[in-house]
Amino acid sequence: MASGGPYFDDVRSKPEIIDLSKDDVVEAGNHVKDSSEYSAKPNAAVSSSVHELLECPVCLNAMFPPIHQCSNGHTLCSGCKPRVHNRCPTCRHELGNIRCLALEKVAASLELPCKYQSFGCIGIYPYYNKLKHESQCIFRPYNCPYAGSECTATGDIPFLVTHLKDDHKVDMHNGCSFNHRYVKSNPHEVENATWMLTVFSCFGQYFCLHFEAFQLGMAPVYIAFLRFMGDDVEAKNYSYSLEVGANGRKMLWQGVPRSIRDSHRKVRDSFDGLIIQRSMALFFSGGDKKELKLRVTGRIWKEQ
Structure with a gap:
């Protein structure tokens, strides 16, 4: 006592x-389903080349629809598009409003491990469900309470x-x-x-x-x-x-x-x-x- x-x-x-908790989850229309519909599956390796294709060149995070591209085919996420003032960060061409539908379909076919794998999460989740799972994952780290x-x-x-x-x-x-x-x-x-x-x-x-x-x-x-x-x-x-x-x-x-x-x-x-x-x-x-x-x-x- x-x-x-x-x-x-x-x-x-x-x-x-500063509240570092992230409650807002980006959902991809009909692609997103509730995490309760998926059970954790054995871990599996995912091609590093596919990872690179889905990585935004600006923020380096995984891209979720809408995925934008320039006329030369360079892609970036919708969150970073306003930050580059509608100019491609790779070739500097104007971005316009072109969607990279092919890459979005590739993403829909993937299953990826939770980013908190190193903290103990062994689940594998559909690409468009992964972000929602990670916002609720019981293995996600805590913020300092000070x-x-x-x-x-x-x-x-x-x-x-x-x-x-x-x-x-x-x-x-x-x-x-x-x-x-x-x-x-x-x-x-x-x-x-x-x-x-x-x-x-x-x-x-x-x-x-x-x-x-x-x-x-x-x-x-x-x-x-x-x-x-x-x-x-x-x-x-x-x-x-x-x-x-x-x-x-x-x-x-x-x-x-x-x-x-x-x-x-x-x-x-x-x-x-x-x-x-x-x-x-x-x-x-x-x-x-x-x-x-x-x-x-x-x-x-x-x-x-």
Whole structure:
């Protein structure tokens, strides 16, 4: 049980979080079918020459319909066409609106391995279904859950735990109960700030405790919430509670931790956590209400 946590004086002002999750999936009309219609098949080699034909020369990603070509037959993806100002990046001829239907048909006949093969996915999927599968693949890496920076690190959970400990110097604790104090000497001057992340090892899993100040409309508030280091399906196996109070009064929040598949900003902006108005937080802090000294206690448990 982690108790009597450190004072969190390290405040990051105006955090900017980049959500690297990609929810938008390019679909190719009638070519795209739901991934549930396909079962994983044994891995198979695909000709490198075909791979090269389907690789966009600009972004180097696989091309999906509409695949464009110039009058000389050079191809590129529809996403890159506006970037080259309608000029072929290979021969500089005008692109026009010519579709490379032959290459689109070749692509429709292919089955390719998931790009997360190195992370453990062994499935083989039709070319036009591959992108959709990869957006939902359970083996896809996670984004770093650290808030208050533009960290672009990705990886599996063991990698991210080591990354948070070594690179971000976060507070690491063992146990399913906690008792922390969040301190700031000039809370009236802080409208957007995040305190140091705390990571808990509990039930063989890892959880991230977030605490920050932000503006809810015109009102300055604080929010505390928990995120689960794993997928949403696993996160729903756990619940947690957060409590703050003083002078015979208290506020209690109970909820389900959100997966780190959801960005820190997405969870915060959905208000899925314990929200405390600044005036109430300062009341709980005691004294002359000019200094934040807020104690947050909580626990995590596994649902039966």
